[in-house]
Amino acid sequence: MRPPTTPIRRATLMLTAAATALGGVALLPGSASAAEIPVGSGSYSDTRPAGTVGPLDNQGQPVTPQVTDAMAGVPVPTNDWWSSLVFKRYADNPYSQPMYGHPLSYRAVAAGLEVGYPSEAVVNGSSFEYPHRADLVLGVAGLNSPDAKADGWSDWTVSPYWEDAGHTFRATIGHGSPYVYAEATGGAAQITTSAAPEVFADEGSTLGISVGGHDYALFAPTGSDWQVAGSTLTADIGGDGYYSVAVLPDRAALATYEQYAYSFVTGSTVDWNYEQANGAVSATYTLETEAREGTETGTLQALYPHQWSYAADPLTDWEYTSSRGIMRVREGASFTTRQDASGVLPGLPASDGPDRATLAAFVDEVAATANVGVGDTYWSGKAFGRLAQVVPIADQIGDTAARDQILDAIKARLEEWFTAGGETGFVYDSEWQTLTGYPASYGSDQELNDHHFHYSYYVLAAAIVAQYDPAWAAESAWGGMVEELIADAANPARDDDRYPFLRGFDVYAGHSWASGHQGFVAGNNQESSSESTNLSAGLIMWGSATGDTELRDLGIYLLATESEAIRQYWFDGDEENFPPDYQHNTVGMVWSNGGAHATWWTGNPEEIHGINVLPVTGGSLHLARDQDAIDRNLQELVEENGGPPVEWKEILWEFQALSDPAAARASYDGDGGGSYTPEAGESWAHVYHWIYTLDAIGPPDTLITADSPTAAAFSDGGTVTYAAHNYTDAPQNVTFEDGTVLAVPPHSSASSTG
Missing domain, CATH: 1.50.10 (Glycosyltransferase)
Incomplete structure (x- = not known):
């Protein structure tokens, strides 16, 4: 299930902080006088201790989240795959570091978004990497933005945004997406390639090119036509203001990728559900889409090994290489994984082992x-x-x-x-x-x-x-x-x-x-x-x-x-x-x-x-x-x-x-x-x-699950020991996958050999 958006305790704590603010105490870090915000018997402060710091760049200067006005005040998901877009660690780089969505990699630059497909491993002794190398730079003709900011995000997608005096450019990228969804104003769609591209398909608004050993498909609005001049590709997108680009797993996939090219991803959500009776947990990963033309709202997404190994949803035969292994492609806006829940215990059960x-x-x-x-x-x-x-x-x-x-x-x-x-x-x-x-x-x-x-x-x-x-x-x-x-x-x-x-x-x-x-x-x-x-x-x-x-x-x-x-x-x-x-x-x-x-x-x-x-x-x-x-x-x-x-x-x-x-x-x-x-x-x-x-x-013995998350089984090859802890006020019968039932008194641990 999707977790509730505003848990009662979060609302309670926000009301506590709001009441403090209404009482005349400012809730701003760095304020002249520190406020102690009460939380139950405890408290935290709104002001750092003297001599300490908060987020800094590499020159020791304070930094603030680099987001557009539309996202001002929205909590920023730091510690993510794309966080360099909002946390500018380097004072001389107002754009981003390489960001790895897989199968594609990205880097924000003044002219727009670098795009590559890291498909070759570089092994260097103790490390291996699939480095970002830009095959394409996506943007709008004439764009020379002074910075890039985040203009929206969801569970695993983000939308970088560029703007200069006469242009705007916005891209939506994400984990598992073979597409980049672009929106632009102020000029024609423009894509610059790292070398003169090989054109293998030219169907007006759809162009198939090969760059750096990788095949890409470019999709402009119907009625537009891609023009190729050396390493610069342009298309008049007029008032539509959009285009998309996809990395192809195979040239034969072009028609399928074209089918979904105008179904733009606008968000992503994971919903999880603990199936207690079965000792399992399922998770559904869903992309939200919007048809920019036509009626297609499906999409394509590439699953990591830890996902496709546990997904019952049908997959295509198409694959991508990534630093996490082979990614497999699914047609559809969602997929579901299902795994055994991993039991935890406050401590190992009593035994005659220790003296x-x-x-x-x-x-x-x-x-x-x-x-x-x-x-x-x-x-x-x-x-x-x-x-x-x-x-x-x-x-x-x-x-x-x-x-x-x-x-x-x-x-x-x-x-x-x-x-x-x-x-x-x-x-x-x-x-x-x-x-x-x-x-x-x-x-x-x-x-x-x-x-x-x-x-x-x-x-x-x-x-x-x-x-x-x-x-x-x-x-x-x-x-x-x-x-x-x-x-x-x-x-x-x-x-x-x-x-x-x-x-x-x-x-x-x-x-x-x-x-x-x-x-x-x-x-x-x-x-x-x-x-x-x-x-x-x-x-x-x-x-x-x-x-x-x-x-x-x-x-x-x-x-x-x-x-x-x-x-x-x-x-x-x-x-x-x-x-x-x-x-x-x-x-x-x-x-x-x-x-x-x-x-x-x-x-x-x-x-x-x-x-x-x-x-x-x-x-x-x-x-x-x-x-x-x-x-x-x-x-x-x-x-x-x-x-x-x-x-x-x-x-x-x-x-x-x-x-x-x-x-x-x-x-x-x-x-x-x-x-x-x-x-x-x-x-x-x-x-x-x-x-x-x-x-x-x-x-x-992790194959023996239970209908309690605080239960586990152990096996010496002949005897199975069942253990569980009951945190509740009532007696609890814990049923294990093999049918064994363990009676656990209230607020106690128990174990048995069945």
């Missing part, structure tokens, strides 16, 4: 040092995550004193973050419609990077608190601030005037993007896909704990979708999407135009492999969907490393335990598990419990 005395000692050690110091948003988040993972373990072994001590530490520090005016806190920027935590980190303030990474830890930790203290999580208490962070990073409402729809998550690409400005030749990027799914898991648990099925179902959709994107594009699970001559079977970073076996900070293989695993939580179980990919991943790591890992090894043992827990336990036992300081987001209580539990019950 209770050893585990209790590890838990007490965490409780004795439970502390989240004054740090930045990311490292404070890591500390929250470390503590939160131990709470269910302490509860499981009956150590309620340690459990409550850790919970109190989490709550105390979250409350400090959720209260304006202290050493830490959150600030709302009304120009960029974003909530930034200070102290900021890794460009979360200057570049609007990584909000979904950082806030994932807060949301998941708050969900653990909500499991034991529902009153704390009430919207009127501290839950309101948790939902402010959620709204900033993953707002499900499209018409909210305070935050954009799903800031970080690209619904068509199937995963999130980390860079707020997308200011790279390679497009946008995401490194730690696992910290992105950490937010999705947090949404599932927070929504379940608070009874917010909208946020729960959003998390289910995001997790299922990104899980498959990770399997396909980070781990190349089907071994079909990376270029054939690329020598790695996993990448640390996905870029719009390719991937890199690298991280931002190191070339150490252990961290390249580990960055898409941490944090390991009950939301990591989805990784076990492809155990062969885990095995290949870790085998490559050992080969690169010249032996077993020595850094982040506990993270990698936990990863291995999702496929081969016996081997993970052997590594733990033989390599001093518990004898050194683990990675900052981990504790020995959690590592030991994770490895020894999975060694006892087996890795997750």
